[in-house]
Amino acid sequence: MDVGALRAQIPALANSIYLNTGTFGPLPRVVTEEIIQGHELISAHGAFSPVVRQRIEREGYERTRTRVAQLVDASPDEIALTSSASQGICTIAYGLDWKPGDEVVITDQEHSSGELPWFVLHKRFGVNVRVVQITQSADQILQRFADAITPRTRLVFASHVCSTTGQRLPAKEICALARERNALVALDGAHAVGQFPIDLHDLQPDFYVMCGHKWLLGPQGTAMLFVARAHLDSLQPSWIGWGAQCEYTENLATLSYEPLATARRFEFGTKPWTLFLGLDRAIQFIEQIGFDAIEPRVHQLASQFKNEIAQISGLELITPQNNEHSSGLVSVVAKNFTGSDLRAFFWNHQKILVSSHELARRVRFSVACFNTENEIASALDALRALA
Numbered sequence: 001m002d003v004g005a006l007r008a009q010i011p012a013l014a015n016s017i018y019l020n021t022g023t024f025g026p027l028p029r030v031v032t033e034e035i036i037q038g039h040e041l042i043s044a045h046g047a048f049s050p051v052v053r054q055r056i057e058r059e060g061y062e063r064t065r066t067r068v069a070q071l072v073d074a075s076p077d078e079i080a081l082t083s084s085a086s087q088g089i090c091t092i093a094y095g096l097d098w099k100p101g102d103e104v105v106i107t108d109q110e111h112s113s114g115e116l117p118w119f120v121l122h123k124r125f126g127v128n129v130r131v132v133q134i135t136q137s138a139d140q141i142l143q144r145f146a147d148a149i150t151p152r153t154r155l156v157f158a159s160h161v162c163s164t165t166g167q168r169l170p171a172k173e174i175c176a177l178a179r180e181r182n183a184l185v186a187l188d189g190a191h192a193v194g195q196f197p198i199d200l201h202d203l204q205p206d207f208y209v210m211c212g213h214k215w216l217l218g219p220q221g222t223a224m225l226f227v228a229r230a231h232l233d234s235l236q237p238s239w240i241g242w243g244a245q246c247e248y249t250e251n252l253a254t255l256s257y258e259p260l261a262t263a264r265r266f267e268f269g270t271k272p273w274t275l276f277l278g279l280d281r282a283i284q285f286i287e288q289i290g291f292d293a294i295e296p297r298v299h300q301l302a303s304q305f306k307n308e309i310a311q312i313s314g315l316e317l318i319t320p321q322n323n324e325h326s327s328g329l330v331s332v333v334a335k336n337f338t339g340s341d342l343r344a345f346f347w348n349h350q351k352i353l354v355s356s357h358e359l360a361r362r363v364r365f366s367v368a369c370f371n372t373e374n375e376i377a378s379a380l381d382a383l384r385a386l387a
C-alpha cells in the first residue's frame, strides 16, 4: 500500500494526527466532490426536476443500495438506507411485536444507541433485558450467551466489534447459537463495516446495522440496515410517510395500507440523496484500497501500538492484544482523568484526535490503514507523558 499517496487523497490528515475514524472517518476528497456535484446538479435544475430525480434519486441512490448489498453479500432488497445506525437499531427494536415477559439479550459493551431502545421496550412493553458480561475469551462469551438465552428470548443483540474496547466478538457463533435456540439475532456492525470483509451470507444474522461515517469514510447522515429476506414481511415499519413505497388508498374508511415487501419499506420522507452519492463513492474508495491491504496494515500498526502501551505503567490497555479478537480500535483506561481531560490532553499534544468516555475514564484510538508509524509513535509519546 502506498500510504503517502493514500493520505494525499484525504485532506483532514494534513491538519491533525487523525486517530478517530471510529467516531467519524475523515472524508476522502473524491467523496466531498461527489456530494458537491450532486448539489450542483440540484442547484442547476431544482431538486424535483426530472433530471435530478433520474440521476440522483433513482440511479445514484439505488446504485448506493446495490453497492452496499455487494459489499456485505446481501440482496439490494434486504438493504434499507438510513440516516444513522441508531435509526437502524430502532427500526428493529420498534418493528417487532413485543409482549410483556419477552426477553432481549444484550451485552454489557453496547453503545448507548444499542442499549437505550431496549430500556424503552422494558418501560413501555414489559420486555425483560438480560445482559451478558463480555470477557476476552470467545468460549466464555458463548457460554454466557447460552446461559442467558431462555425460551422467552425473542432477540439477541450484540456488537460485531465493541465500540468500548474494539474487541471482535464471535459473531458467527452468536448467530448460530441464537438460531439454534429460536431467537432472532441483530448485530451492530457500526465498527465492523469498512474494517474487514463482511459476509452476511456466511454470518447469517437476522438483522445487521452499519454506519457509513466511520470506517467506510462516508459522510455523516449515511447508514445502512440489513433485514434478512425472511423478515421483510414481518418486521413492521414504525414510521411511515411519503416516499415510504407503500400501496394504499386514500380511503379513510378502510385505513388500509400495504408496505413494500423490500427493506425500502423502512425509508420514508425526504432523504439526503447527495450524501448517499458520497457514500457510494466512499465504498468505492475503500474497495480500491482493498481489504487484503487494509487488514494486515491495521493489524501491524495496532499490534505494535498495543505491545508498547502494555509496557507503560499506570495505564490499563483494555483491548485484546490478539489480532483475531481485536480490530483497529485501541482503548486505554487512565483512571485519574475524565474523558474531556483526555481529549484535551491529546489535542494539545500535537493535535492528536481521539475519542474518550467521560465516566469510564477511557481514551480510544482508532488505527486506520492511512495512519503512519510516526503517528503511532506520537500517540505513544503522549501516553507516556500522560502516565
Ligand SMILES: Cc1ncc(COP(=O)(O)O)c(C=O)c1O
Pocket (backbone or CB within 6 Å): 022, 023, 083, 084, 085, 086, 087, 111, 113, 114, 159, 161, 162, 163, 188, 190, 191, 211, 223
Ligand atoms: C457500536 C455503535 N453502534 C451505534 C452507533 C451509533 O451510530 P450513529 O451515530 O450512526 O447513530 C455507534 C456510534 O458511534 C457505535 O459505535
